[in-house]
Amino acid sequence: MREAGHAREGAKPRCRLDKIGMKNAETANSAEQHFALQNSAAVAWSFYPSIAPFSRSCSAVVDTGRTTLLGLIKNIFCIAEFLSAAMSARRYNASPVKRGGQGGSPMTLMTTFKVAALAAAAVATAFVAAPAPADAQDTVRWRVQSHWPSASSSFSDSLERLKATLEARTDGRFVLQLHEAGALFPAREIFSAVSRGIIEMGTISPAYIRDRVSVAGIASGLPFAFRNTWEAAYFHKNLGFEEMIRTEAAEHGVFYATDKVYPTEMVVKAPIESLADFESLKIRSSGALQEFLTEAGAAATYLPGPELYPALATGVVDGAHWGAAQGAKSMGLYEVAKYHVQPALNIAGTDAFVISQDAIDALPEDLRDILLNALEEQFWFRTNEYTYKEQIALAAAIAEQDVQVARLPDEVTQHLAATATAAWDKEAEKSEMAAEALEKLKSFLADLGYIQR
Structure with missing residues (x-):
């Protein structure tokens, strides 16, 4: 039975990163996804086109005249939302995966978490490396x-x-x-x-x-x-x-x-x-x-x-x-x-x-x-x-x-x-x-x- 809570069916994701995390968890049980997870860095960067717009919206505070540091802090909170969504989604979708007669591997959640972490790191790296917009105060x-x-x-x-x-x-x-x-x-x-x-x-x-x-x-x-x-x-x-x-x-x-x-x-x-x-x-x-x-x-x-x-x-x-x-x-x-x-x-x-x-x-x-x-x-x-x-x-x-x-x-x-x-x-x-x-x-x-x- 699926757990009640944020990941329950029909619940609205709290941010765009939640949607990405849920999608990741829902598809993690497929053989193709397990294959993709072997190259976790590539998978992480594959998330970036979807994540980047939300990352920019998190850092939009910079455009309203606050500091770049505050914008980066807000990005960290968004990344935390992403990780939370991945774990929550994994819990409610944790059906066994048959691999060579074995039950679901306890490493599946960890691997998913690694992908989420790498994706978050990609977002953070891109945000820090990208030229910061001019402060509105300037x-x-x-x-x-x-x-x-x-x-x-x-x-x-x-x-x-x-x-x-x-x-x-x-x-x-x-x-x-x-x-x-x-x-x-x-x-x-x-x-x-x-x-x-x-x-x-x-x-x-x-x-x-x-x-x-x-x-x-x-x-x-x-x-x-x-x-x-x-x-x-x-x-x-x-x-x-x-x-x-x-x-x-x-x-x-x-x-x-x-x-x-x-x-x-x-x-x-x-x-x-x-x-x-x-x-x-x-x-x-x-x-x-x-x-x-x-x-x-x-x-x-x-x-x-x-x-x-x-x-x-x-x-x-x-x-x-x-x-x-x-x-x-x-x-x-x-x-x-x-x-x-x-x-x-x-x-x-x-x-x-x-x-x-x-x-x-x-x-x-x-x-x-x-x-x-x-x-x-x-x-x-x-x-x-x-x-x-x-x-x-x-x-x-x-x-x-x-x-x-x-x-x-x-x-x-x-x-x-x-x-x-x-x-x-x-x-x-x-x-x-x-x-x-x-x-x-x-x-x-x-x-x-x-x-x-």
Whole structure:
């Protein structure tokens, strides 16, 4: 009669090793098993594929930030479960085995036990020899609130790229936990959340912080200033404008890094054929461009990214800008607005990373260097990539979605250029640093022959 207890029929094994032990005991009476037991080391290793996953689960405690030693101790307890299961299973299945007219050998249990011990040793050896995973306490995890919806091309091309770069260069020691637009904070509150240390990092448009950083209006793009992307990049990096933004952001405990510079171009539902057409438009905009378009006669209003498509589809607005062709295509705007307007309203560093300076200072030196180098590299990589992808996206929209490129009539362009000059001077009134930045910009544009001084 089989004994009651853990090994009774229908009982649930306490762990995966119990199942292996019971199987070993149940099959130990076969001639084939006795033959296999003669090479007990080989049998022990044959158990490893089944045991290894459980061994790893026992050592998963290492992944939760405890010590490797504690993980090893838990493995020892699991091994004890294995041995207990083997003995228990052997007891309830101990029917005689006829070998040459003899009864069941008392060595059968011992042999089974040896196999179990060897299997356990194999697990322990493999566990100790295998590279230990990085302690979770050594992994830096930052919460990142983005202003980009996950549908936006920049969420994947900029934010997910930076995440992958940091994880690859730190062997997984630096992990960004990404949250799309609105997940934790509205777009206009991201800078404050970073400044107060509620989250470590975010992405924003400088248009959202014009009340905190006086040069942010210039950073988000003065209308009709640059004509080519390289000019905006040169102004940011070679003429020192990026450092001016960082100086002001640092007063709020925030490190500022421009993601890329690129053009901002509108999409509209109907062609603009006259100044009257332009002045009748309801346009989704933001920051300095919103003020500029309003001054020029249109009705410009701000809407967060996730609300942009439905507003355009339902006629709440007649036109909008979200980057240029790449942004419009990724957000589905060409489905409801078939006219892509040129020239660009501006070319600027319209997207940026904002990072808690305290969080940067708390990083190990190697991670800090990797982060700062990755951000600098990101600017140049994404600026060039965006320029290339703009051409691809616009060509695809024309070919696949019947989008038309619509150039503004001369009377509209001249009206906008005159309005833009007044908008520039208005930004200079915000602070001495803003006045200095505008002077630097005008001098640069004069050198290029775009304006007269």
